[in-house]
Amino acid sequence: MYQNVKHIFFDLDDTLWDFERNSSNVLQGLFSEYNLSAKLNTDFETFHTTYKKINNELWSLYYKKEIDKQYLRNNRFNIAFNEFSYSNYKENLEVTEHYLARSPYGKHLKEGCMETLDYLKEKYQLHIITNGFKEVQNIKIDACGLRNYFSCIVISEEHKLTKPDVEIFRLAETLANCTKEECVMIGDNFESDIMGATGAGWKSIYFGKESQEIKSISRLTDLIDLF
Ligand SMILES: [Mg+2]
Numbered sequence: 001m002y003q004n005v006k007h008i009f010f011d012l013d014d015t016l017w018d019f020e021r022n023s024s025n026v027l028q029g030l031f032s033e034y035n036l037s038a039k040l041n042t043d044f045e046t047f048h049t050t051y052k053k054i055n056n057e058l059w060s061l062y063y064k065k066e067i068d069k070q071y072l073r074n075n076r077f078n079i080a081f082n083e084f085s086y087s088n089y090k091e092n093l094e095v096t097e098h099y100l101a102r103s104p105y106g107k108h109l110k111e112g113c114m115e116t117l118d119y120l121k122e123k124y125q126l127h128i129i130t131n132g133f134k135e136v137q138n139i140k141i142d143a144c145g146l147r148n149y150f151s152c153i154v155i156s157e158e159h160k161l162t163k164p165d166v167e168i169f170r171l172a173e174t175l176a177n178c179t180k181e182e183c184v185m186i187g188d189n190f191e192s193d194i195m196g197a198t199g200a201g202w203k204s205i206y207f208g209k210e211s212q213e214i215k216s217i218s219r220l221t222d223l224i225d226l227f
Pocket residue numbers: 011012013014015187188189
């Protein structure tokens with residue numbers, strides 16, 4: 001099935017870099033430093049669940065170009081605070097600043113990440129296509145020692161294109177100098193990674209709950225058997 005494949009493209013967040021764990025660690029620290037438990041009258045888990053929901057909604061609006069990067073950054077904590085009847089815009093900006101400064105330096109990768117990349121890099125050209133902000137994504141890639149594994153690193157903000165837009169996959173083919181038949185995309189987001197890649201005529205492997213309908217893996221090291 002993968003005999004024509006020469007180029008493996010990975011998503012970054014929650015596919016290679018453990019966004020959930022790295023982000024949660026920073027948020028937990030800030031929650032305690034700003035004494036948010038008392039101010040919001042809730043525990044970290046409840047706050048975190050609410051924050052993630054609001055953050056996802058704002059990212060959807062950002063992708064639809066209904067809000068810009070600044071709005072997303074400067075309001076997500078405030079909106080989450082408001083959900084708990086707490087309002088402090090200035091503090092929201094401070095939390096935002098600390099969150100943005102700290103979270104890209106998180107060093108947790110998904111289990112088996114390095115082992116899998118060490119294996120694959122001997123046989124394939126590896127690349128990244130990530131939806132995100134360029135300064136943040138570049139810090140993550142460097143802080144975790146991922147940079148040297150990848151030939152092309154396509155960051156959505158740099159090209160004003162986001163997955164699942166077919167154009168970001170076409171751009172990736174041009175940058176990697178390959179054809180769609182030679183490409184496979186691996187990612188944890190069904191819509192942007194899997195539907196996006198499939199729409200561009202690429203093969204794809206979903207990293208998440210195993211399913212009968214689509215090719216999927218539940219651990220990165222499963223790729224060692226597939227390739
Ligand atoms: Mg992802």
